[in-house]
Amino acid sequence: MAERFVLVLAGGLGERFWPWSRPDRPKQLLPLARGGRSLLASTLERALVLAPPERVVVMTARRLTAAVGRECGGSGVRVLGEPVARNTAAAIGAAAVLFEGEARGASFAVLPADHAIDDTAAFGADLGRAYDVAEREAVLITFGIRPRAPETGFGYIRRGAPLAERLSRVARFTEKPDRELAEQWLTSGEYLWNAGIFVWGCATFMAALEASRPALAGPLGNLSWTGSDEGFERQLEQVFPSLESISVDYAVLEHAPNVLVLEASFDWDDLGSWSAWARRQPHDERGNVLFGDAFALDCERCVVVGDGGTAAAMGLRDMVVVHADGATLTCRISDSDQVRRVSEAVRARGTP
Amino acid sequence: MAERFVLVLAGGLGERFWPWSRPDRPKQLLPLARGGRSLLASTLERALVLAPPERVVVMTARRLTAAVGRECGGSGVRVLGEPVARNTAAAIGAAAVLFEGEARGASFAVLPADHAIDDTAAFGADLGRAYDVAEREAVLITFGIRPRAPETGFGYIRRGAPLAERLSRVARFTEKPDRELAEQWLTSGEYLWNAGIFVWGCATFMAALEASRPALAGPLGNLSWTGSDEGFERQLEQVFPSLESISVDYAVLEHAPNVLVLEASFDWDDLGSWSAWARRQPHDERGNVLFGDAFALDCERCVVVGDGGTAAAMGLRDMVVVHADGATLTCRISDSDQVRRVSEAVRARGTP
Numbered sequence: 001m002a003e004r005f006v007l008v009l010a011g012g013l014g015e016r017f018w019p020w021s022r023p024d025r026p027k028q029l030l031p032l033a034r035g036g037r038s039l040l041a042s043t044l045e046r047a048l049v050l051a052p053p054e055r056v057v058v059m060t061a062r063r064l065t066a067a068v069g070r071e072c073g074g075s076g077v078r079v080l081g082e083p084v085a086r087n088t089a090a091a092i093g094a095a096a097v098l099f100e101g102e103a104r105g106a107s108f109a110v111l112p113a114d115h116a117i118d119d120t121a122a123f124g125a126d127l128g129r130a131y132d133v134a135e136r137e138a139v140l141i142t143f144g145i146r147p148r149a150p151e152t153g154f155g156y157i158r159r160g161a162p163l164a165e166r167l168s169r170v171a172r173f174t175e176k177p178d179r180e181l182a183e184q185w186l187t188s189g190e191y192l193w194n195a196g197i198f199v200w201g202c203a204t205f206m207a208a209l210e211a212s213r214p215a216l217a218g219p220l221g222n223l224s225w226t227g228s229d230e231g232f233e234r235q236l237e238q239v240f241p242s243l244e245s246i247s248v249d250y251a252v253l254e255h256a257p258n259v260l261v262l263e264a265s266f267d268w269d270d271l272g273s274w275s276a277w278a279r280r281q282p283h284d285e286r287g288n289v290l291f292g293d294a295f296a297l298d299c300e301r302c303v304v305v306g307d308g309g310t311a312a313a314m315g316l317r318d319m320v321v322v323h324a325d326g327a328t329l330t331c332r333i334s335d336s337d338q339v340r341r342v343s344e345a346v347r348a349r350g351t352p
Numbered sequence: 353m354a355e356r357f358v359l360v361l362a363g364g365l366g367e368r369f370w371p372w373s374r375p376d377r378p379k380q381l382l383p384l385a386r387g388g389r390s391l392l393a394s395t396l397e398r399a400l401v402l403a404p405p406e407r408v409v410v411m412t413a414r415r416l417t418a419a420v421g422r423e424c425g426g427s428g429v430r431v432l433g434e435p436v437a438r439n440t441a442a443a444i445g446a447a448a449v450l451f452e453g454e455a456r457g458a459s460f461a462v463l464p465a466d467h468a469i470d471d472t473a474a475f476g477a478d479l480g481r482a483y484d485v486a487e488r489e490a491v492l493i494t495f496g497i498r499p500r501a502p503e504t505g506f507g508y509i510r511r512g513a514p515l516a517e518r519l520s521r522v523a524r525f526t527e528k529p530d531r532e533l534a535e536q537w538l539t540s541g542e543y544l545w546n547a548g549i550f551v552w553g554c555a556t557f558m559a560a561l562e563a564s565r566p567a568l569a570g571p572l573g574n575l576s577w578t579g580s581d582e583g584f585e586r587q588l589e590q591v592f593p594s595l596e597s598i599s600v601d602y603a604v605l606e607h608a609p610n611v612l613v614l615e616a617s618f619d620w621d622d623l624g625s626w627s628a629w630a631r632r633q634p635h636d637e638r639g640n641v642l643f644g645d646a647f648a649l650d651c652e653r654c655v656v657v658g659d660g661g662t663a664a665a666m667g668l669r670d671m672v673v674v675h676a677d678g679a680t681l682t683c684r685i686s687d688s689d690q691v692r693r694v695s696e697a698v699r700a701r702g703t704p
Contacts, residue, residue, distance in 0.1 A: 019662070295698055309678035310371070312694050315687045323680035326661035330673045330682045335666055342664050346647055 002135050002201070003055065003103035006047040007095040008077075010040055010060040010068055010113035011085055016273050016336075018343035019327035020307060026064070028114040029071055032277055039271070040071050040113045049124040050109055050131075053077045057098070057229075058113070059091050078229055083237045089251035090243045092198075093209055093220040098232055100202035101225025107134045110198040110248075115270050116280060122266035130199035130262055133167070140208060141199045142170070142253065144192025144261045145268045150182035153272055153337060155194040155249060157261050166263040173254045192261060194249065195268055205252070212255035216244055274320045274336035278303045293323075303333060354487050354553070355407065355455035358399040359447040360429075362392055362412040362420055362465035363437055368625050368688075370695030371679035372659060378416070380466040381423055384629055391623070392423050392465045401476040402461055402483075405429045409450070409581075410465070411443050430581055435589045441603035442595045444550075445561050445572040450584055452554035453577025459486045462550040462600075467622050468632060474618035482551035482614055485519070492560060493551045494522065494605065496544025496613045497620045502534035505624055505689060507546040507601060509613050518615040525606045544613060546601065547620055557604070564607035568596055626672045626688035630655045645675075655685060 014027020021027045033042035040058075047056045053076030060068045062081030069079045082091060092110055099106045109127055117123055130141045144157045153176060160169035173194065177185060185191035210217040219239045225232060244251075253259055271277045281289045286300045293306035297314045304311050304321045311323035320336050322329045329342060366379020373379045385394035392410075399408045405428030412420045414433030421431045434443060444462055451458045461479055469475055482493045496509045507528060512521035525546065529537060537543035562569040571591045577584060596603075605611055623629045633641045638652045645658035649666045656663050656673045663675035672688050674681045681694060 019664070295694070295701070297694055297697055306680070309680065310698055311680045312371070312682070312698055314681070314683040314690065314694050316682060316684075319682065321680060321682045323675065328658070328661065328663045328673060328675035328680040328682075329666070330664070330668060330671065330680075331666040332668070338666065342647070342649055342666050345649060346662055346664055349647070 003099075003106040004051050004131050005095075005099040005103075005106055005108035006051045006056045007092065007099075007108055007110050008040070008043055008047055008056065008058040008113050009088060009091060009110060010043075010058050010064070011082060011091065012112070012114050014114055015340045015343040017277075018339055018346070019329050020305060020322055020324040022325055024064070024067065025325075026114075027271070029064075029067055032271055033116055034118060034280065038071055039116065040068065042116070043111055043113045044072060044075055044077060046117060046120055046123050047077070047109075047111060048075065049120060050127055055099075055102075057095060059095065060113075061085060080229055080233060080236075083233075083240050085245070086240055086243045087245045088196075088248040089209070089213065089216055089246045090220065090240065092205065092248050093216060094223060094232075094236060094239075096202040096205045096209075097220055097223045098225055100206070105201070105203070107131055107199065107201040110196075112196045112270075115195070115197075115268060117266055117268050119266040122264075126262060126265055127197075127199060133260070133262075134199050134201050134204065138201065138204045138207070138258060140204060140253065140256055140259045142259060142261050143195045143197040143264050145195050145264050147182075147186045147191065147193055150179060150186045151193065152176055152179055152182050154270070156185060156191045157194050159190050159192065159261060163260065166265065168261055168263075170253075170259040170261050173249060192263055193268075195264065195270075197264075198248070204258075208252050208256040208258070213244070213246070213251045216246070216251060219243060272337065274303055274322070274339065275333045278320075278333070294321075301333070303336075355451075355458040356403050356483050357447075357451040357455075357458055357460035358403045358408045359444065359451075359460055359462050360392075360395055360399055360408065360410040360465050361440060361443060361462060362395075362410050363416070363434060363443065364464070364466050366466060367692045367695040369629075370691055370698070371681050372657060372674055372676040374677055376416070376419065377677075378466075379623070381416075381419055384623055385468055386470060386632065390423055391468065392420065394468070395463055395465045396424060396427055396429060398469060398472055398475050399429070399461075399463060400427065401472060402479050407451075407454075409447060411447065412465075413437055432581055432585060432588075435585075435592050437597070438592050438595045439597045440548075440600040441561070441565065441568055441598050442572065442592065444557065444600050445568060446575060446584075446588060446591075448554040448557045448561075449572055449575045450577055452558070457553070457555070459483055459551065459553040462548075464548045464622075467547070467549075467620060469618055469620050471618040474616075478614060478617055479549075479551060485612070485614075486552050486556065490553065490556045490559070490610060492556060492605065492608055492611045494611060494613050495547045495549040495616050497547050497616050499534075499538045499543065499545055502531060502538045503545065504528055504531055504534050506622070508537060508543045509546050511542050511544065511613060515612065518617070520613055520615075522605075522611040522613050525601060544615055545620075547616065547622075549616075550600070556610075560604050560608040560610070565596070565598070565603045568598070568603060571595060624689065626655055626674070626691065627685045630672075630685070653685070655688075 014021040028040040056077040065081040158171040160171035278289045289303045291305045294304035295312040307324040313321045366373040380392040408429040417433040510523040512523035630641045643657045646656040647664040659676040665673045
């Protein structure tokens with residue numbers, strides 16, 4: 001059996017949780033997972049179901065390696081810092097070369113570090129099945145989530161010819177739909193959310209990248225595993241700055257003919273906003289989610305978070321109030337998918 | 353002419369501006385006056401129109417004397433610390449004994465340190481007129497403000513027989529009215545808001561206190577001016593703890609037969625809430641008041657204050673968002689007269 005690796009992508013900024021998330025404490029390091037753990041810690045737990053720690057690599061921004069390393073503390077997984085952010089295609093390509101160098105014929109799973117999944121057993125079974133398929137055939141396996149709502153913030157995968165239970169060819173990847181289209185897709189049953197979780201063989205992935213994005217595959221193919229992560233990081237310093245910054249979806253999956261989609265049997269949420277997070281948190285009798293040093297007087301259906309200070313709300317309905325790290329955000333819960341606008345505007349003013 | 357003194361009462365806690373106001377930085381020390389000055393600094397400017405600095409005494413809580421002293425810095429006024437808070441009757445009685453000891457036959461004005469008045473010239477003229485009257489006759493002069501709205505948060509003064517332009521006897525002092533009564537009083541023209549500003553002779557005040565509250569007048573009458581504020585403060589330490597804590601309105605004014613009311617020709621606001629403060633602040637083109645490190649995106653008619661951190665609001669209408677000193681408050685502007693409920697509840701939890 002081919003060796004199985006896991007790549008955890010932990011480079012995201014997660015501005016949507018500003019002011020809780022900051023450049024030095026992005027979403028994946030916040031205690032957003034069930035039980036107050038970080039999403040990264042929760043992702044590592046799932047990764048270690050798939051592979052032993054020495055075959056789990058967490059890739060993140062170099063300036064986050066210390067913080068990410070602390071969060072991985074004691075697990076024995078490896079943390080690699082990217083010298084500059086170059087989106088997912090470059091990171092996954094580099095990992096493919098690394099893993100293939102360590103174990104010829106290896107396959108690996110790609111797991112975003114900032115999603116929420118609770119059913120670890122179903123996750124392990126589904127991923128195991130994907131490794132099995134990817135080791136038998138030269139295919140790229142993506143995970144699709146059955147839509148629960150007409151979400152306009154996700155990419156969708158249209159299923160093609162069925163191959164086995166929950167496993168299909170991919171008819172096409174699609175951009176984020178408008179509301180009307182999202183509602184059609186929700187009822188059609190033909191579409192799945194693109195969860196950004198993948199399984200493939202190293203060689204299969206590099207061949208697909210070579211076919212669709214040779215300018216990216218070339219420099220990445222020149223990387224070589226020389227026995228140490230530090231040595232590999234030094235090679236990344238040379239290669240990464242000149243690479244195209246593009247997602248693996250755009251660079252590879254939308255072009256490759258050999259993409260399959262496996263409909264997940266596990267729960268999944270990208271926790272893309274305060275409202276998405278709040279849905280999974282315990283509520284008080286008036287529907288409020290209170291976290292940390294938070295105080296709600298005569299409030300209903302509010303999210304109040306106090307981290308490193310007191311957040312108090314009085315007489316509010318359907319609002320988010322966050323006090324964290326010397327800043328405060330207040331908005332309607334229904335606007336919480338636009339928090340990035342605030343963090344960008346505040347940053348443009350020169351405040352962190 | 354009798355010597356004229358000024359007593360500035362600066363002992364208030366001002367919990368209504370929580371989290372901006374805190375026990376160690378109460379309302380009178382916040383930059384709530386026009387031009388970003390503190391209300392205390394603004395009050396001192398008016399006090400110094402009435403008397404030279406050596407005859408202006410600021411009474412405050414002892415634990416605030418350092419902060420109050422810094423705010424008075426360079427003005428030459430005197431700061432006296434009360435060992436324990438005993439409300440206004442005790443503070444005013446002590447000042448009457450102090451001033452009479454310094455200059456037999458003296459009169460003094462009582463000015464709250466946490467109100468907003470912009471027309472210093474009219475203030476000086478009105479107060480001067482009150483000193484003149486109080487020096488001629490043994491009367492207690494209160495200042496009344498012509499009501500602008502059916503306020504239910506103020507005490508009211510019902511005018512009695514007119515004596516001169518804007519000067520009347522007092523028919524009675526009244527408690528805070530309900531809304532219906534406040535609207536009747538607003539249109540009747542017979543009622544004025546009780547501004548808590550007074551002028552009287554020291555001997556006249558002590559005689560009135562002796563008549564209505566002998567248990568308070570007795571110990572205060574035993575105080576004596578021995579030539580230093582420090583010596584007087586040491587006497588207060590002995591006397592204050594056992595005194596009744598009662599307002600001058602309840603203790604004296606509601607009982608004395610010789611109370612007059614002068615309708616103020618100056619503007620006045622007690623700045624009793626965020627909404628009252630916001631009314632006097634500059635607004636942006638969408639009606640928002642932004643103060644300090646404050647940021648409003650798609651907001652209308654909001655108050656956003658960031659002191660020592662960033663306060664950001666998105667998509668809100670008619671809300672208050674305050675980030676100050678490691679805490680956040682969000683509420684509707686229309687609820688801003690209830691902020692004290694929040695600060696009390698938060699304090700009850702053990703958070704400052």
